[in-house]
Amino acid sequence: MTNTTTLPDDLDKLIACPSCDLLQQRVIPAPGKFSRCPRCHSMLISNKRNVIDNTLASAVSTAILMCAAVFFPFISLKGAGLTRDASVMDAIGAFTSGFMAPLTLAVAAFIVIIPVLRATALFYALAPLRFGRRPAKHAAKSFRLAMALKPWSMAEIFVVGVVVALVKVVDLADVSLGPSFWAFAALVLIVVFENSTLCKWTIWRLLAPNK
Amino acid sequence: MQVDDLATSGSKQVTARAANLVACRSCGTLAPMGQTACRRCHAALSSREPDSLSRVWAWLTAGVILYIPANIYPMLLTKTLGSQEESTIVGGAIELVHYGAYFVAFIVLFASVAIPVAKFFAIGLLAWSVQRGSRLSGHRRMQLYEITEFIGRWSMIDVFVVAILTALVQLGFLASINPGPAAVCFALSVVFTMLSAQSFDPRLIWDSIEESDRRAER
Numbered sequence: 001m002t003n004t005t006t007l008p009d010d011l012d013k014l015i016a017c018p019s020c021d022l023l024q025q026r027v028i029p030a031p032g033k034f035s036r037c038p039r040c041h042s043m044l045i046s047n048k049r050n051v052i053d054n055t056l057a058s059a060v061s062t063a064i065l066m067c068a069a070v071f072f073p074f075i076s077l078k079g080a081g082l083t084r085d086a087s088v089m090d091a092i093g094a095f096t097s098g099f100m101a102p103l104t105l106a107v108a109a110f111i112v113i114i115p116v117l118r119a120t121a122l123f124y125a126l127a128p129l130r131f132g133r134r135p136a137k138h139a140a141k142s143f144r145l146a147m148a149l150k151p152w153s154m155a156e157i158f159v160v161g162v163v164v165a166l167v168k169v170v171d172l173a174d175v176s177l178g179p180s181f182w183a184f185a186a187l188v189l190i191v192v193f194e195n196s197t198l199c200k201w202t203i204w205r206l207l208a209p210n211k
Numbered sequence: 212m213q214v215d216d217l218a219t220s221g222s223k224q225v226t227a228r229a230a231n232l233v234a235c236r237s238c239g240t241l242a243p244m245g246q247t248a249c250r251r252c253h254a255a256l257s258s259r260e261p262d263s264l265s266r267v268w269a270w271l272t273a274g275v276i277l278y279i280p281a282n283i284y285p286m287l288l289t290k291t292l293g294s295q296e297e298s299t300i301v302g303g304a305i306e307l308v309h310y311g312a313y314f315v316a317f318i319v320l321f322a323s324v325a326i327p328v329a330k331f332f333a334i335g336l337l338a339w340s341v342q343r344g345s346r347l348s349g350h351r352r353m354q355l356y357e358i359t360e361f362i363g364r365w366s367m368i369d370v371f372v373v374a375i376l377t378a379l380v381q382l383g384f385l386a387s388i389n390p391g392p393a394a395v396c397f398a399l400s401v402v403f404t405m406l407s408a409q410s411f412d413p414r415l416i417w418d419s420i421e422e423s424d425r426r427a428e429r
Contacts (some may be wrong), residue, residue: 004291016227016234020417023227040353077379086378103395123248140252161371167315204238208251
């Protein structure tokens with residue numbers, strides 16, 4: 001096949017499926033609808049309303065909830081006259097002895113650092129667009145970082161872990177849940193909201209329209 | 212050939228690679244073959260991830276190897292009234308069954324045994340099917356890939372359970388819980404299998420199908 005000189009404008013009339021590489025005409029679906037690849041059925045474009053607003057909203061709420069989750073009491077345990085209050089920091093610092101220490105860092109990253117980093121990166125990349133300004137200098141880099149970190153942000157998995165742990169100790173002692181636990185529970189809803197509202201393809205076109 | 216013809220050239224499906232183009236996997240922008248960075252998002256471009264399968268097998272092997280000590284060594288060291296008990300991943304789930312917490316025992320077994328083992332086989336099968344061909348249809352393999360990518364992170368539940376139990380149950384002489392060496396092995400095993408799944412380039416599935424179709428035509 002001979003390659004003609006294809007202008008960027010021409011190329012933007014086409015789309016290649018990110019999962020199977022099938023080249024096809026780019027059709028932007030109607031608002032609220034999404035398009036799938038005819039060959040492998042992967043999602044191509046999801047034309048969500050208010051993508052920027054919704055993504056910013058989830059970034060800001062993640063940051064606020066995470067502050068609450070880290071600083072408020074998490075869970076307290078009462079048994080045989082003893083009380084043990086555990087914060088999220090205690091859970092993070094659980095693996096401090098010897099060769100388990102790196103695991104402490106990993107747990108901290110999975111449940112606090114990466115979610116906060118993602119929220120910050122999304123805010124940095126998208127806030128200027130929301131207020132009608134030019135994207136910040138490193139907007140592209142930080143949005144890519146936010147997308148790459150997505151599988152490693154595990155706040156919602158942590159919440160399920162907490163529930164399983166509570167079932168194990170509930171016979172041993174009285175358990176009471178603090179505000180931090182509920183902040184984490186709310187984070188799960190934010191994750192679900194973000195997953196349903198974020199379309200990479202659309203955001204990239206808004207971030208860098210004339211390229 | 213004009214761009215407009217490309218996508219409508221009969222019923223024959225054309226990939227970006229066949230049209231001498233590279234699609235950016237981060238933002239979907241097309242570029243001429245040979246361009247190394249995406250002009251929209253600046254991500255590195257590659258028509259097919261280099262050494263995808265080698266990296267898949269390497270991470271997968273590391274994940275499988277670490278999964279063995281993760282099951283042999285204790286995950287939790289529980290001290291109650293002076294006596295110490297050690298429980299492995301499966302042992303911990305069996306304990307939950309004794310408490311009558313069947314549903315939670317099911318979650319733990321599902322997240323720590325069923326998902327990791329199924330994931331090892333799923334990733335292995337995907338990579339094997341690209342190298343050796345498979346009777347599984349492209350859609351089945353694609354579904355397998357998507358499920359594997361989505362569900363793999365959930366195995367981390369047990370690591371978090373151990374972290375929370377350790378933080379929470381420090382009631383001195385009455386009861387205390389500490390993490391066992393299996394926690395590290397298991398966490399690493401989960402991370403390595405996630406990296407293995409991420410290294411897999413799903414476009415290879417469809418390349419292998421095109422390849423076998425071409426061979427059948429001949």
